[in-house]
Amino acid sequence: MNFDFSDDQKQLRDQARRFLAEKCPPKAVRAVLEGNADYDRELWKGLAEMGFLGVAIPEEFGGAGAGHLELCVIAEEIGRALAPVPFASTVYLAAEALMLAGSEAQKRKWLPAISSGEAIGTLALFEGTGNPSPQAIKLVASNGTLTGVKKPVPDGAIADFAIVAARTGSSGRETDISLFLVDLKAGGVEAKALQNVDPSRQQAELTFKNCKAEPLGPANEGWSILSRVLDRAAVLIAFEQVGGSDRALEMGRDYALDRIAFGRPIGSFQAVKHLLADMYVSATLARSNCYYGAWALSTNASELPEAAAAARISATQAFQHCSKNNIQVHGGMGFTWEFDCHLYYRRSNALALSLGSLSYWEDTLIDRMRKKNAA
């Protein structure tokens, strides 16, 4: 058994960590958080130059053609550094959807542009309150045009194109949903940035009015493609969450070693030690679940749906747990704007909702385990 990343993949992780430590210090995250930029353009360009944006995109479409294990290790570093760039929307959602369901022409047009950093993509799925479900999709497609409102759409205001989930039938079944690709710069879509708990990554509202759209994948198969995209993104975002968990744990540990109270480091109080030990436990369980998700993702295993849901739940819990207790360990300092604790707290709570809530994924996991059990 070799249930670990290879030496090459670990080297790639180190390389990404060094790169992000230099190009994406907390100061860079704050610049976007505080509204001085809508995303970090320099960093985005750098990620493209490093080959990170297209790491899992085949060479024939301008990518590095490495694979999804490589993308997982990069995702972990993106999460650890809280990179304020549209990485998740473009790479985990848009690129994955294109690779799964795009036509040759669509792939030729957009995948090389993603790899080179020229195009930002996103997935427009949600329409207000609620979790992913075919019933929740009201935006209609007729005669190749879309009408309706999507929100929140990750990075919707800065994206060049969007994969849009639209209603093409009214049978009440999954087959009512089809996917479309929309060039957001071609007119017909109005984008409005929305405020959200983690302003270091943007959310937007997109209003489509008879907007021209081309189908992505076969008509009426939108929902099944979407489920697969969400599973793949769940694993990748889980790696971001694990990277963030580890960093929050380290910050808490470091502070506990340095801060003195009652004449001794606070890290010598058991209440603090045990808090940190429990953070370590949840981060470790999440990492292990993520490795399994990575294996399933990279081999296209039939276990992927279950593995993805498990990674998603475990990593969501871990990042929320580590980021909130990191603040606790920091005491009053943890609640200042100046300290970086809240950056992790914000990111953890935004990522926890990004693909549907924790309870949605819990429900999904049990459904899948039950089906497997019955089979």
Add this chain to the structure above:
Amino acid sequence: MNFDDTPQEAEFRAKARAWIAANAPKQYEAELKKASLGRLKLDGANVLDVAKAWQKKKAEAGWAVPHWPKDYGGRGVSPIERVIWQQEEGVFGKLGALFIIGQGMCGPTMMAYATEEQKRHYLPPLASGENIWCQLFSEPAGGSDVAGLRTRAERDGDDWIINGQKIWTSGAHYSDYGILITRSDPTVPKHKGLTMFFLDMRSKGVEIKPIKQANGNSDFNEVYFTDVRIPDSQRLGAVNDGWNVSLTTLMNERMSIGANVATGFPELFEFCNNLMLEDGPAIDDRAVRSKLASWAVRASGLKYTSFRAISALSRGERPGPENSIGKLVAGSMIQDVATYALDLQGAAGMLTGAEDAEVAGRFQAMLLRSPATRVEGGTDEILRNIIAERVLGLPGDIRVDKDVPFNKIPTKGRA
């Protein structure tokens, strides 16, 4: 990243599998599958007899304790092959519970400190299950703080004379031998005056009194020593170096990482899948699903954490303190799982009789046994200390008794 065996590992697995298929006591397989924490029953047979017979059969074919050297009753396999063996032995491994302390902790300590002659004499029957060993460490005055023990060892010519009391000694009542840690010098700080021995449990002056546990069973005991003579040749390690010897014993606990720690999750999932509530199957209920999912990812998280540890083992790395996570997570989880399984049954969850209780009282037995899991072999709090100090590098506890001669340490919390 893969789950594949190397060709060598695959060959070993095939050999182990074939032997087990041809030799395991299949008549008990179904009952062993159903066994869970706090409950191991074999219809019409005595567990100890069946366990000893299986161990003996394995020993005759060289499979008893495969990772031990051949000369001591093992097969000399690598750590990763040991894990493969455990995987293949599967539910039949549950029969090994009685031998775990002896083979997992006493044996390795003997291997590290006994003479060659002693090893050849004592280890093969320990491997084959003919002899059962126990671990005489904890005392009324010291469990977590085992170095606070008071059982005295005093030199008398070629012998030592032992007086004192051990407690919580699992299996002492059916053990043939034990390893015993004692205080040989009370005038020096507590870790520096300890000496380790092994002894015949039938020695004159050893008295074993079973303790009735909170769950009604009696698996552990008080063991009293009154002028028990142990020859100096049965000393393990140097005089007053018993603390270091005991660390060998405790470190070996970590090596058993391939063994699955019971979480209760598979049992609960199956239960919820079959249980009907007023408004339909339990597993369709949102609240039930949310709880199940949270436990599912803890169980899978532990499973894949152990896979990562196995991978490290297969690269030749030694397991470290991070392996404390298994029992820490599983211990409180199995307790919560059992509590929840009863909750789902409403008032009838109280019933423990096999005919009246759902799934024959399985979760009730689990509930009543589970508190012990959080205490035995290192409490939850001690495991958190280990993770905090040895994995995360946080400061050790302030030890007020560290440099104080043992006989000057206060013995009561309130006067």
